[in-house]
Amino acid sequence: MTSTSDITLIGGGIIGLMTARELLAAGASVTILERGLIGQESSWAGGGILLPLYPWRQSDAITRLVVQSLQLYPALASRLKAGSGLDPEWxxxxxxxxxxxxxxxxxxxxxxxxxxxxxxxxxxxxxxxxxxxxxxxxxxIAQVRNPRLVKSLKQDLLNQGADIREHCEITGLVLVGNRITAIKTASGHLPVRQLVLTAGAWTGRLFRQLIPELSAAAPSIxxxxxxxxxxxxxxxxxxxxxxxxxxxxxxxxxxxxxxxxxxxxxxxxxxxxxxxxxxxxxxxxxxxxxxxxxxxxxxxxxxxxxTEHGIPYIDRHPDIVNLSINAGHFRNGLAMGPASAQLMADLILNRPPKVDPEPYRLSSPH
CATH class of the missing domain: 3.30.9.10 (D-Amino Acid Oxidase, subunit A, domain 2)
Structure with missing residues (x-):
């Protein structure tokens, strides 16, 4: 019998992979569901500059995640290279x-x-x-070779025991009261304890499809x-x-x-x-x-x-107790990724956050 992971993530791009890694490091078991291949959307297509273009023209909320990520990247890249055998070329x-x-x-x-x-x-x-x-x-200012970063993250997660399921089509959720109990997939129901949406540009649309009764509150991505x-x-x-x-x-x-x-x-x-x-x-x-x-x-x-101002949503859902969202990073998913993952894990695990979570709330302007 297959055990149920502590945390299930829908979306296997940079944000999903980094969030999963942060949760694994804290001792949680994780499953990542990806409708295509891991990291093949925006994560694969970007350039890899680890700084927003003209960051002084952007919100301080973006700066806070970028500056924290700049501090995290050197050790992250080194550990990924050692753990996966694949160099992300930081x-x-x-x-x-x-x-x-x-x-x-x-x-x-x-x-x-x-x-x-x-x-x-x-x-x-x-x-x-x-x-x-x-x-x-x-x-x-550094860059990463984003396709190689994706490959190294995926291999590192597999090495640590993450359950990664590609070509996994999500068809619905089982919502009982204010809790999601299972995900409906093309191959059957998957029980969940905690669910995190990390589906990038598809997050808002997916939210409306899976939870139509709350579609008016879907993240605007x-x-x-x-x-x-x-x-x-x-x-x-x-x-x-x-x-x-x-x-x-x-x-x-x-x-x-x-x-x-x-x-x-x-x-x-x-x-x-x-x-x-x-x-x-x-x-x-x-x-x-x-x-x-x-x-x-x-x-x-x-x-x-x-999103309207390029600020991501990183928050636990106010109405569904076991749902969180980490998405909406616009052009800066790589630059904000490590700190975004850290903040998401802080919120899910009730740890003191390294970055003030207020600007990234689902209820905040983005």
């Missing part, structure tokens, strides 16, 4: 931000949050064709499409990440360079478009003409979990 290569018309706000944010920063001198611009405006160099390109460049082509306007280039350790990204309201459409390809090519070749000889080897799209 790489503190630094970030050049070429245009900062609000440089005073930028510098104040960096100082307040102990982010090393300095003006970027002319030596940074030999390879770029752009008009710098109070450029800043943030030498400690909308799909936001993003498209990216990948170039087969050499390892010495670009040594650090660069943000120019609203787009960026990210160099991987093997030399490949990502160019991103678009922000499109396109429902759940994940088809790459020729128009976006041309826009991103134009950006990449204009900013860095030396990219032109290198082959474009991939163009893809993903769907981000958008």
């Amino acid at each position: 790489t503190p290569c630094g970030l050049l931000i070429t245009k900062n018309p609000d440089v005073t706000a930028a510098v104040n944010w960096c100082r307040t949050n102990n982010i090393r920063h300095e003006p970027a001198g002319p030596q940074f611009f030999d390879r770029f064709d752009t008009e710098p405006d109070h450029p800043l160099w943030l030498p400690d 909308a799909p936001v499409k993003g498209q990216m390109l990948l170039f087969e460049a050499r390892p010495d082509t670009l040594p650090y990440m660069v943000l120019d306007g609203d787009q960026y280039l990210i160099p991987r350790r093997d030399g490949r360079i990502l160019a991103g990204s678009t922000v499109e309201r396109a429902d759940f459409d994940k088809n790459p478009s020729p128009e976006a390809r041309e826009r991103l090519l134009e950006f990449a070749f204009r900013l860095m003409p030396s990219l032109k000889p290198f082959p474009l080897i991939h163009h893809w799209a993903g769907v981000r979990p958008g």
